[in-house]
Amino acid sequence: MIAEFGLVALWLAGALALLQLVAGAVGLSKGGEALSGLVRPVAAAQGVLALVSFATLVALFARTDLSVKLVAMNSHSAKPMIYKIAGAWGNHEGSMLLWVMVMGLAGAFVAMVERRLPERTMLATLAGQAFVSLGFYAFLLLSSNPFERLVTPPPEGNGLNPLLQDMGLAFHPPTLYFGYVGLSVAFSFAIGALVTREVGPAFARAMRPWVLGAWIFLTIGITAGSYWAYYELGWGGWWFWDPVENASLMPWLAATALLHSASVLASRDALRAWTVMLGVVAFSMSMVGTFLVRSGILTSVHAFAVDPERGSFILALLAINIGGALTLFALRAGTVTEGKRFAPISREGALVFNNVMLSAILGIILFGTLYPLVTEAFDTRVSVGPPYFNPVSAVFFVPMLLVLAVGPLLRWRRDRLDRVGKVVAIPALLALGVAAFLIGRGVSLLPYVGMALAAGLAVASVLPLRERNLRRTPLAVWGMVAAHLGVAVALFGMASDSAFKVERLVALRAGEATQVGPWKVMLKSVRPVAGPNWTAMEADMFASYEGGIVTEIRPQARSFWAPLQQTTESALVTRWNGQLYAVIGEEAPGSPGDGRWQLRLWWKPFVTLIWYGGLLIAFGGLLALIGRVASDLRRFAARGKIACRRERQGR
Amino acid sequence: MPTVIKPKHQRLVLLVIALAVLIAAGLLAAWALRNQASYFYVPSEIATAPPEVTRAVRLGGMVEKGSLRTDADGVTIHFVVGDGKARVPVRFAGIAPSLFVEGSGVVAEGRMAPDGTFVADNLLAKHDENYVPRELQDMTEHQKREIVAETTDTR
Numbered sequence: 001m002i003a004e005f006g007l008v009a010l011w012l013a014g015a016l017a018l019l020q021l022v023a024g025a026v027g028l029s030k031g032g033e034a035l036s037g038l039v040r041p042v043a044a045a046q047g048v049l050a051l052v053s054f055a056t057l058v059a060l061f062a063r064t065d066l067s068v069k070l071v072a073m074n075s076h077s078a079k080p081m082i083y084k085i086a087g088a089w090g091n092h093e094g095s096m097l098l099w100v101m102v103m104g105l106a107g108a109f110v111a112m113v114e115r116r117l118p119e120r121t122m123l124a125t126l127a128g129q130a131f132v133s134l135g136f137y138a139f140l141l142l143s144s145n146p147f148e149r150l151v152t153p154p155p156e157g158n159g160l161n162p163l164l165q166d167m168g169l170a171f172h173p174p175t176l177y178f179g180y181v182g183l184s185v186a187f188s189f190a191i192g193a194l195v196t197r198e199v200g201p202a203f204a205r206a207m208r209p210w211v212l213g214a215w216i217f218l219t220i221g222i223t224a225g226s227y228w229a230y231y232e233l234g235w236g237g238w239w240f241w242d243p244v245e246n247a248s249l250m251p252w253l254a255a256t257a258l259l260h261s262a263s264v265l266a267s268r269d270a271l272r273a274w275t276v277m278l279g280v281v282a283f284s285m286s287m288v289g290t291f292l293v294r295s296g297i298l299t300s301v302h303a304f305a306v307d308p309e310r311g312s313f314i315l316a317l318l319a320i321n322i323g324g325a326l327t328l329f330a331l332r333a334g335t336v337t338e339g340k341r342f343a344p345i346s347r348e349g350a351l352v353f354n355n356v357m358l359s360a361i362l363g364i365i366l367f368g369t370l371y372p373l374v375t376e377a378f379d380t381r382v383s384v385g386p387p388y389f390n391p392v393s394a395v396f397f398v399p400m401l402l403v404l405a406v407g408p409l410l411r412w413r414r415d416r417l418d419r420v421g422k423v424v425a426i427p428a429l430l431a432l433g434v435a436a437f438l439i440g441r442g443v444s445l446l447p448y449v450g451m452a453l454a455a456g457l458a459v460a461s462v463l464p465l466r467e468r469n470l471r472r473t474p475l476a477v478w479g480m481v482a483a484h485l486g487v488a489v490a491l492f493g494m495a496s497d498s499a500f501k502v503e504r505l506v507a508l509r510a511g512e513a514t515q516v517g518p519w520k521v522m523l524k525s526v527r528p529v530a531g532p533n534w535t536a537m538e539a540d541m542f543a544s545y546e547g548g549i550v551t552e553i554r555p556q557a558r559s560f561w562a563p564l565q566q567t568t569e570s571a572l573v574t575r576w577n578g579q580l581y582a583v584i585g586e587e588a589p590g591s592p593g594d595g596r597w598q599l600r601l602w603w604k605p606f607v608t609l610i611w612y613g614g615l616l617i618a619f620g621g622l623l624a625l626i627g628r629v630a631s632d633l634r635r636f637a638a639r640g641k642i643a644c645r646r647e648r649q650g651r
Numbered sequence: 652m653p654t655v656i657k658p659k660h661q662r663l664v665l666l667v668i669a670l671a672v673l674i675a676a677g678l679l680a681a682w683a684l685r686n687q688a689s690y691f692y693v694p695s696e697i698a699t700a701p702p703e704v705t706r707a708v709r710l711g712g713m714v715e716k717g718s719l720r721t722d723a724d725g726v727t728i729h730f731v732v733g734d735g736k737a738r739v740p741v742r743f744a745g746i747a748p749s750l751f752v753e754g755s756g757v758v759a760e761g762r763m764a765p766d767g768t769f770v771a772d773n774l775l776a777k778h779d780e781n782y783v784p785r786e787l788q789d790m791t792e793h794q795k796r797e798i799v800a801e802t803t804d805t806r
Contacts, residue, residue, distance in 0.1 A: 235773075273662075274665075338662060341661050342661075352665060352669075356668070356669045356672050356673070357672075359669070359672075359673060360672055360673055360675075360676035361676075363673055363676045363677060363680065364676055364679070364680045367677065367680040367681070367684065368680065368684065371684050371688065372688075375688075380690070380691075381690070381691035381709075382688040382689060382690050382691065383688070383689050383691070383709060383760075384684065384687070384688050384689070385689060385707070387687040387689075387707060388683050388684060388687035388688065391683070392679060392680060392683045392687075395679065396676065505726050505744060505745060505746075506724070506725070506726065507724060507725025507726050566748075568746075583746065585726075585746030585747070586746070586747070588721065588725030588726070596725045598725060598726050598746050600745065600746055
């Protein structure tokens, strides 16, 4: 019964989305105003029903109801409870249901809370949101029903891919989905503004918290995903330029650009058409990401759906949404009136420059991600990796960082470089100093440039706080400083890891030791251990940093039996200045009885700064979001007071 | 610096600059992709037209039975990848995927050494029962069945 209940809720939510679309569209037309009052409550009800449907699926997974096909395919009664629940969205159908649930709730929230925009724009926005959701409801209900029953329930479920049985899974996909869906709200606002030709600062202010929120979630999602890949895959890398990673990076780049151009529009009333365009592009990238990840066109842990029908369905949705939005943009862009002017050397000018750079990087990553799919159509199989992505994106990334250091110091509208010249000299000298220090230390070009830039940028990013009363500095400015500092911190971590990491690959007998960088690592023993649904070979090792305190570490090579699979559990020792990363392989082949075990060890100086930097960027976004929302609320309260006073005075 | 720019002109100038940068990015990407993409080879292709020594490529095929041996250091392995028409010796230092065994399918990432050995930086083997390296999907039906038979063995 529970499954049927969830399915009914889902159908009802879909029907309400249709009603929301029709009522919104009719409400916008002449003579249809009567229906416009319906849109907001319907949007709220749709969100609640989607939530109910999703909660039902979680309940089915928690109870391991094997008569539901999805549960039988993806769960197992012997799994720990947290992974049973997380397993609800660790598969294709469940993850799409999560998507529509978040989207429905976001729509409901907008419908209930947002009152700043003209009502017609809101109608168009909510109708746009309904249109996008409707596509996903159709996708779920027609081709990937999560509540499908099995006639004869199997005695036991198939289990969940062990790589996904990790705390990372519990939070990584929902985080990214919150980001994607936040961008869908921004997209709907852009559509609403285009339809009613109300592209102005009010539109940017209404859209900005959603973009900020989406951007925060994407930042956290990417950071967490990168750390997960780092310790779970056991290759010691933190970014693989895997299409799936690119699928989350591309919306982030677009959202970063959108965030900055929306700020310009909100405070300076410039970049109108550009902001709307970015709103469309950002959500398009989320859709492209979803398509790449979920269509089964790529083979990876993320590709749950290997059903070509589903791939075509998402592709059709993508074409309808993006094609429709771009057509609307082409029709309306000419009528979007000009914004305010600004000189090339100004805060706006710097933001435009970096917007263009971000778009260029986005284009390069998009090209590199799609290229293998295109050549495959012509029967040539290629893979595109770091040799392409690193240098080519750096061509645009480096100038962007230079402008990023200077931009926040410039004045709006018009400025002179010689005014900021003296201030910028400090970080510039520091960057040159680092560059000079690193000469002749065998650091290759990209990490070399990265180190120097990171040092300069770290100082430059806090300079906007100089000559300010720190207690009166708005939260949004603190947010900007934190986020820009985070970029410098992460960049330093990346450059340091790639320049100074030390790798050691050895086969050791119990009792033997090896040196990796400043660490001495001794293998004490290797023994079999067992977990709830796996067995493993566990190495017991002692690591000491420059002869200091000895830390015991235990990397494992695990074998899961449901489903049958091997994973590597790396062991990490974190110090303030880096991480020791240890992986155990197999018993050295070819010498049975010899008792030697393969070990792979890395010393990675300052590698953790990559993720601390990512978190700092997200924290900056959070500060800005709190600042913006708080000032919106204050304005809201003030307006309420004024209205109240007027009423008392008998107006 | 002209102090008065008409708004319309400003928008046009911005648009032209943005387009120019994006087109430059596109051209750069196209050029770099031709040079940096790593192509997939099967052993017979390597035998007829080997890639340049510096170029990163992927080699896919079957690990020949009886060809696997380990150096004295315990971590460097040598094996031969074949596709029924040609054979390519491969050297790899590292931890091989646990389901990497003789007679199974493998995709090696790396480059050719001047002596005709393929030096692999990374080996991709099946890592769960549903996964076949993408490049192996197009092998002949017989080879495919062989791979599946070999690699779904539950030892």
